[in-house]
Amino acid sequence: MNNVKCTICSKIIGARAYSSDQNSSVRDEEGHGSHTASTAAGSKVPDASFYGVAKGIARGGVPSAxxxxxxxxxxxxxxxxxxxxxxxxxxxDGVDLISISLGGEPIAVDSDIISIGSFHAMEKGILTVHSAGNEGPSVSSVSSVAPWLFSVAASSTDRKIITKVVLANGKTLTGNAVNSFTLNGTKFPLVYGKAASRSCSDILAWNCIEGCLDSRLVEGKIVVCNDPNVIEETSRVxxxxxxxxxxxxxxxxxxxPLPASILATDQFxxxxxxxxxxxxxxxxILKSETTKDTHAPVVASFSSRGPNSILEDILKPDISAPGIEILAAFSPVASLSSFNEDKRHAKYNILSGTSMACPHVTGAAAYIKTFHPDWSPSAIKSALMTTAWPMNATIQGQYEDGEFAFGAGHINPVKAKAPGxxxxxxxxxxLKMLCSINITTFGTCPKHVTGSPKDLNYPSIQAQVNAVKKFTVEFPRTATNVGPGNSTYVAKVDVADSDIKVxxxxxxxxFKSSGEKKSFIVTVSGKGLKVTSRLSASLVWSDGTHNVRSPIVVYTNSL
Known part of the structure; x- marks a missing residue:
């Protein structure tokens, strides 16, 4: 290293590459891995920013990890x-946690590579944290479905990045984009539709369809387009x-890749x-700035939704964490955006996705593990889920999916270190749960298997029921005391809809001692629910200091 102090050498203690290409390097050439890794465990870095946007101290969840x-x-x-x-x-290698921000379509747990790999990790006491997917707001799009996975949705923070457009008449419009460019001047020609094209119809020109824009007509001008998928074309010309x-x-x-702002219909x-x-x-178009988002946290529109299409009685995603406009480290050899014309490189980038939310939870799990190194993967997961901030389904806007969007709620790591x-x-x-649905590839099943996935000792409670018909569903659960030895917890149920009773x-x-276990049964009943119903409630065990919250969801089989 030519006697230069290497700060990264003590941070990254190992790297392996896997590929059929024998020339594959361990170096991150895309930026995604650097971004997620630094979010989970990056060291503190002052004055980090994306070309001055979102400037501040960058640090991972556990900088000492x-x-x-x-x-x-x-x-x-x-x-x-x-x-x-x-x-x-x-x-x-003996890792303590695995963070994996990749995935695909929801498939059966005995066919899904990540489900299989994470099951082996769980056997060895390793919790796997997994991104829920970016196919929202489509119903049943969550791809992280196995109960031993910690499945993470993406939500907003109270910092929002906006890009303003200032018109010559003095009006200012507010749009979305991360614009790092500063235009040299205050007024530039705006060109729209046929004024930017010699060869296309009005409609095609308005939409800036590929091949329509004439570079001689747009040079030195700001192009206005009706189609959001034209960045590559406007940059190319x-x-x-x-x-x-x-x-x-x-x-x-x-x-x-160029000065840009995306406007909603009212602004456009x-x-x-x-x-x-x-x-x-x-x-x-002004350089991006940050503003306060008073509605945060709200689940991202792109974050994959439940219900769980593979294991219908297991609520997924499990939890929500920051995944919108996250500033983190980036590979200096990677392109900053997905556009071919973007030749910029930087040490930090702003990305959004459940890939960004996942390492936030990994960092939180590492934080919990520093206090409780002997806790099982399920205990760490439970601690984070039952102490999560309840999210308000009424402010989810057009993506009002309740627990199918945010699971147990928004992550609250400080509370989770002492969940009670x-x-x-x-x-x-x-294995018992898998055997109850005739999946035998993970191990040997006992001779007599009873129950169903809803009976798994899970921090959340969910059941799919038949529409229109009356129902009564029982959920057996066992709580382990990890708080003070002599403790008494009282159950409080909050039911949001009178159509169900809990x-x-x-x-x-x-409890008389720490580590003691106590069992109980939650019963949910109701008259016939309408088709496409999703009804919510919650159970909170409280000893006056600790509040151990489990979401309860009942939904019909026609969603």
Missing amino acids: RIAAYKVCDSIGCAGEDVLAAFDDAIA GALGTIILGDDQKDVSFVL SVLQSFLNSTKNPQGS LVYEASKDDY SVKPGTLS
Whole structure:
């Protein structure tokens, strides 16, 4: 190292690459791995920013933690055999936690490589934290479905990144984009539709369809487009910048390769009126700035939703964590965006996705493990789930999916280090659950198997029921006292809808020592529920100091 102090050498203690390409390097050439790893365990770095945007101290969840990196993806994709090999190596290397921010479609747990690899990790006392997926707000899109996985949804923080457009008439419009560029001037020509094209119809020109824009007509100008998927085209033809209509995912800003702002319909309509009212429309796109988001945390529009399409009685995702506009370390050899024209490189980048939320929970789990190194994976997971901040389904906007969006709620690591009670599940418990649905590939099933996945000692409570018919569902649970020895917890049930009733027996749990276990049964009943119903409640065990909360969800089988 030529006598230069290497701060990263004590952080990354191991790296392996897996690929059929023998020339594959362990170096992160995409940036994704650097971003997620530094979010989980990056050291403190002052004055970090993305070209001055979102400036502040960058740090991972547990800055003192060490990182072992396992590169299982390349430009082609992520081979299943490589993922399994990485799980095996990580287990053999003795890692404490595994964070995996990749996935695909929801598939059966005995066919899913990540489910299989993480089961082996669980057997060795290693918790695997997994991104829920980015296919939201589609129903049943969550791909992390196994109960031994810690499945993470993405939500907002109270810092929002916006990019303003200033028109020559003095009006200011607010849009979404991470714009690192500063235009040299305050007024530039705005060009829209046929004024930017010599070869296309009005509609195609308005949408800035590929091949329509004429580089001679857009040079030195800001192009206005009706289609949100035209960034590559406006950048390719050398436009000075672009303003785009885009209502999809208006809750998140992405890094773009040129000065740009994406406006929602109401803001774009103001721009159109201005364009129609003057012969020489001008304006400018300002560099991005941060603002306070008072509604946070709200689940991201892109975050994959439940219900769990594989194990219908297991609530997924498990928890929500920051996954929108996250500033973290980035590979200096990687492109900052997904666009070919973007030639910039930087040490930090702003990304969004459940990939970004996942390492937040990994960092929190590492934090919990520093206080409780002997806790099982399920105990750590339970502690984080039962102490999560309850989220308000009424402010989820058009993506109002309740627990199917955010699971137990938004992560609260400080509370989780002393949860009071935990719900533990062992390998035998998971095997019993799997055997109850005739999955035998994970181990030998006992001769007589009873019950169903809803009977698993899980921190959340969920059941799928038939629409219209009356129902009564029982959920057996066992709580382990991890708080003071002499403790008494009283059950409190909060039911949001009168169509269901919830009871808990016994309603009081008295413990004489730490580590003692007590069992109880939650019963949920109701008259016939409508098709596509999702009804919520919650159970809180409280000793006056600790509040151990479990979400309760009942939904019909026609969602």
